[in-house]
């Protein structure tokens with residue numbers, strides 16, 4: 146049966162009415178009239194974040210250095226890590242929140258190259274995110290032995306590339322452009338059969354789709370906090386290392402906050418056991434205070450419910466955009482199969498970059514990737530099915546009227 150706009154509107158209302166965790170949206174700021182699809186870049190702001198920022202400044206003014214002993218500033222990387230752990234299928238004491246994703250990629254990748262010291266090949270996706278590739282290319286220059294990076298395009302190629310010389314496979318769980326999700330368990334299994342270690346960047350999946358660090362036997366997982374996990378603009382990232390692997394080598398970035406006894410002020414580095422050795426310097430207390438707000442909200446919900454909500458929203462988005470905008474030249478390029486998608490849905494549209502600019506004037510924020518891809522990051526904590534229907538109607542209007550051809554939309558931002 147062909148659906149029309151009225152059917153979709155009714156379906157959106159019904160899906161929202163039957164959503165068991167629609168209350169999660171009440172925790173996040175929703176500026177009137179705007180619909181944001183940029184959680185794959187900067188996630189929504191928790192309502193508690195303003196008070197948390199003000200409180201931090203009060204503590205700064207009133208406590209100064211006593212904050213280190215009278216507040217949990219030092220413990221925050223581990224406390225926040227425990228909150229995020231269920232979202233990636235990890236246990237308590239297995240994740241820390243710290244630094245940027247780039248820094249954590251370096252720490253995890255460098256650890257793997259030390260643990261697999263007798264091997265010289267790294268396998269990665271040709272289309273991996275630039276910073277992931279740059280970290281590996283840096284290893285090529287920096288390492289004590291000649292390294293070779295093998296670039297692959299598909300999961301099958303990655304599995305086939307695993308041989309006895311591979312020290313490290315470094316992959317994005319979900320492609321930042323394509324939105325394609327790889328099977329972590331399959332790739333980990335193939336790598337482990339040959340003694341290789343695997344590092345996953347879950348920036349485009351954490352907080353949206355199932356990740357099972359333990360079940361998939363992942364070695365290393367890192368990811369951005371500021372996207373779907375709402376740690377705030379430029380907020381801290383996270384790192385997981387398989388507990389029995391963490392102690393096999395020193396991290397490449399040893400620092401006093403990863404020492405086994407930070408208050409001993411010893412001149413000799415002794416790594417902390419487990420994940421805490423991957424903390425290097427002083428925690429970013431300001432950023433962590435904001436990051437804590439969303440982490441506390443996540444703690445109130447079952448990850449499976451958040452994933453189910455994201456699935457429902459993204460499937461409804463695909464149905465709606467294909468029905469309303471397919472005849473206007475829109476083509477969804479993200480996989481149909483839910484198990485192969487991540488946080489965002491990518492599609493092609495005529496005049497894609499200008500369309501994204503025109504959408505901003507229509508109060509819909511998404512993102513453009515050259516040459517013709519539009520990405521809608523589907524936040525399960527801030528969007529409703531009615532928002533999705535409304536935004537696709539605004540998109541349809543822009544395509545139908547060719548409003549995007551207005552010269553004011555020619556200057557495209559990325």
Ligand SMILES: Cc1ncc(COP(=O)(O)O)c(C=O)c1O
Pocket residue numbers: 186245246247248274276277317321346348349369382
């Ligand atoms: C997959 C992926 N990894 C890493 C990053 C960024 O890393 P960092 O926060 O260190 O800049 C991004 C940014 O969008 C990304 O998409």
